[in-house]
Amino acid sequence: MQSLLKAAREAGTGLPPVERWHPEYCGEMDLVIKRDGSWWHEGVRITRDRLIRLFATILRKDDDGIHYLVTPVEKIGIEVEVAPFLAVRVDAVGEGREQSLIFTTNMDELTEAGPDHPISVSIDPVTGEPTPLVHVRGKLEALMTRPVFYELAERAVEHDGKTGVWSGGVFYPLGDDDGDDGDA
Incomplete structure (x- = not known):
């Protein structure tokens, strides 16, 4: 790993x-x-x-x-329409606050979520559907496929009253994060 x-x-x-x-x-x-x-x-x-x-x-x-x-x-x-890439896989290295989440895109690019590659999740106000994204490069993002997002949900922990995941020393809420890129 x-x-x-x-x-x-x-x-x-x-x-x-x-x-x-x-x-x-x-x-x-x-x-x-x-x-x-x-x-x-x-x-x-x-x-x-x-x-x-x-x-x-x-x-x-x-x-x-x-x-x-x-x-x-x-x-x-x-x-x-949403993002140019899909995050089709996520791997975790380490645990808890020391965990790093590594996403693989449909273009076989790897990105480690963290301060330079944040995770964001917005919730559609009409449908309630999440749109989970991870920054890849430049201003380009990857939309997480449903299995990838479900895997993140399985890894979710509670922190400051929110449910989310740690990666690269940053906590990322998996619900609507109000545009916040996480807490260091």
Whole structure:
């Protein structure tokens, strides 16, 4: 498990430096990343995994809340329904306050939840459904799949009157956290 922790801490190396690229905006592309993690272009599902993974390496979310595909020479807006990635697995290293939660995305990226990679959970006021997210890189997040969220719920503990999980020294409530990124 320590090798998994090491890999999560080294994640993101080797990816294009999209945060440093500032090309001109070239308009929008009819590309949608749906809530279930599927990618659609002009109404047709993209089934070529290598193409999706390539696009994922040049994906960025800016301060305007819009997701873009970015190269050194162009910046194209796309639609993301919830989050561009899915957290499809979670592994725990350690226990209690010393625990680290390592998430694996559908793009095989690893991220260790903690101060630089917070967990957030919002609750839909109409349906009561949770939207659990974990920060991956830049301003990009992964939506936790139902089994991953259930696994977090099984690991949940009480702290300061809230139910949640510890990771990287931070407590993350699993209910509506009112925008709070947790308590150190």
